[in-house]
Amino acid sequence: MKQAVSLEEQVQHLRSKATQLLLREDWGEYINLYSHLISLCLAAGDGAGAALHKTLCLAHSNRAEARFRTRDLAGALRDCDRALEFDPAHLKSLLRKARVLLDLDRYASAGDCLKLAIASHPGDDASRELLVRCRNLEAQSRRGRIDVSNWILGGFGDKCPDLAEYVGPVEIRRCSNGERGLFATKNVEAGTPLVVTRAVVAGRGILPESAGGPGDSARMLLWKDFVEKVLDVAEKCSRTLNLIYQLSPGTDQGDLEVPDIALFKPDAVEQLLALPPASRPDVDRILKVLDVNCLSEEAFSTKIDGKQSNYIGIGLWLLPSFLNHSCSPSARRQHIGDHAIVHAARDLRAGEEVTIAYFDVLSPIDDRRTSSRRWAxxxxxxxxxxxxxxxxxxxxxxxxxxxxxxxxxxxxxxxxxxxxxxxxxxxxxxxxxxxxxxxxxxxxxxxxxxxxxxxxxxPVAAVVAESVAEAVGGDERVLKAVLGRMKKGCGDVAEMEKAMRLGRATYGKIMKRTAMKALFQLPLLNNGI
Incomplete structure (x- = not known):
């Protein structure tokens, strides 16, 4: 009895300290504290009965939340499962597990978890709201139907649209030059989303207006912080680490295996999480991968949310890293929040390689050759x-x-x-x-x-614009020329339809006509930014 009282006192003391750490958001120490609390409870054995089980359930659940905050999703999931072993109907643990599963893009599993929460706690509104979100994401992930119309019509609010991971009709294959690339598996129309994926890590900042030193320093600090975050995620998540290792480190791609596209689909998460992580991530290899595969948000991707000109964003998006360059690109990418959306910039045939522009392709061949040499x-x-x-x-x-x-x-x-x-x-x-x-x-x-x-x-602007779009895909600058002529009264209904087709090739089929027309009116487009 004395031991039980002593344990209870220790537990109360640790919980009090945990509250202080929670307020400070000191997640590392919070995790250590609950690990110690769990060890104390387990050492006490099963004699303490139901009270001990309740304490262990809550301790694992709270540690799961802290691990979720530090992006240790695999660890958070294990803790949620352990908490639910002690109390299968524990609401906090069910909700926390559902959020972890959503972040792992396991939408169906998250939905099953929420159904259990609703069955056990019928009056919980949070579970019902999260289940609606979960079902929407699952449908989006299966069909690739995206609609950001409300976000655009609402003036690009602070909260970005909810986007699911999606891998469309594409596969990874060996190119004729021995490199690896993405290829269409069926005919698709211009504007069709091909890949929607969240960044492993995305870093953003505002550069100083003046050229030179301060801007370079800001870029270096952004890059340093970005690399540290990638290494942290790779160390915590075997799934992410194994997918990073699928990317090119810049060596001869002919020596690299061609991974199965299924590895990058949400359904593969459980399989990849089960793989044992390396004892420590290969830092040198990861740095080489980042040097070759990082994408800049402002570099010839469509921007539809009006970022200021001195904004800089950088990130690592896994599947888009397999996109090769072409001066006649068949796809475009755009960024909404941490997600990259790759869509067909013109009609694609089955078996055709999906390519993007690494630099400005509305330029003469000698200028493009100079740019390509910078990319080696x-x-x-x-x-x-x-x-x-x-x-x-x-x-x-x-x-x-x-x-x-x-x-x-x-x-x-x-x-x-x-x-x-x-x-x-x-x-x-x-x-x-x-x-x-x-x-x-x-x-x-x-x-x-x-x-x-x-x-x-x-020819009139719309005819030339269609010709250019057929050759190099949709582009805001080409679209601007068509809209400019229409604004001066040089267009009719047929011209508007051509502008809408060009808009879909430029921005993708991710919005309704009303939102597309609203986008046409933005200073962003009218100024040709």
Whole structure:
């Protein structure tokens, strides 16, 4: 009896300390304290009966919450399960387990957990609300149907839309050059979401307005903090670590295995969590992976939430890391909160590689070659080969040199359009050449004075925009030119439909028409940012 009283006093003392740690959000010490409390209770044996079981249930549940806060999701899940062994109907543990499962993208399992909570506690509104969210995410994860219309129409509120992990009709395959890439498994229309995924870690900051030193220091601090967070997550979660190890560390990709796409689907979480983690993450290997695979949020991805110009964001998104570059990209990515959404930027055929632009592709081939060398590769896509051919290479370089040397924009555009008629350029190839001098087209379509000089000598903006989009996918700058002409009364219902198609190719099929039209009115787009 004396021992039981002594244990009770110790438990009360530890709980009092735990409250202080909770208020300070000192999760590391909080976890250590509850680990000590659990050890004391277990050492007491089963003689203490129901009271001890209640204490152990609550201790494991509270430690689960702390582990959840520190992103040790596997540990949090184990603690929730242990708590529920002591009391299968413990509401806090059921809710905490459901939240952990949601963060692990196990939507169906989270739903089952919440159904148990509702059955045991019919009056609990939190369980019902979370179950609705869970069902919505599960449906989204299975079908890839995303709708952020309310968020856009509401002016991009502080709370980002709820997005589920989704892997659409894509697979990882070996490319013809020996590297690994993503490929479409069926025909898909422009705008179709292909991948929706949350960052392993995302880091963000505001750079100083002045160029030079302060900005560079801010970038270095952001990168240092980002790397530390990735290493912390990798150490705590065997699932994340094993998926990071699937990415290229920058060595010859021909030596790397081609992982099964199923590993990146939510259903694979349980399988990956069961894998034993390495004794310690290979820090050198992870740093190489980060150097090769990190994506910048502001680098040629669609931005629809109006970030300020000196904003910087960086993150590691696992499956999008397999996307290779093309100067005729078939997909675009955009970022909403910590999620990256990759959608088809033009119609895709089954078996076609899904590619994105690593740099500005609305530019001449020599400029693109310079950019690709900074990325340590030389692009040999269909567009580059066409523009560098013996027939078109010299002509385009001469035209680009004249434009940079002071030739008027309207002369450059009319010269290219006349040349394409003489050279009998057809279809997508017209879009390739127009994309290479797009700044000239944008200047002409943005000026009434220049348009008057080009009347009946160049196609209307919507026709050229469709041509460019077919060649290089949707782009805000191309969309801006079409909307600018429509704003000046140069469009009708048919032109609006073309703008809507271009909008879907640019932003994806993730919003209703009303939201798309609202997006068309944003200063973000009208200023061409």
């Amino acid at each position: 590769f030389e692009c040999r896509c269909e567009r580059c080969d066409f523009e560098d051919s013996a027939l078109f290479g010299p002509k385009m370089r001469e035209m680009e040199a004249a434009m940079k040397g002071g030739a008027s924009m309207e002369e450059t555009v009319m010269r290219l359009e006349e040349g394409m008629r003489r050279w009998e350029v057809k279809g997508k190839q017209k879009g390739f050449l127009r994309a290479s001098i797009w700044p000239a087209y944008a200047s002409v379509y943005g000026s009434e004075r220049l348009m008057r000089r080009c009347v009946r000598k160049i």
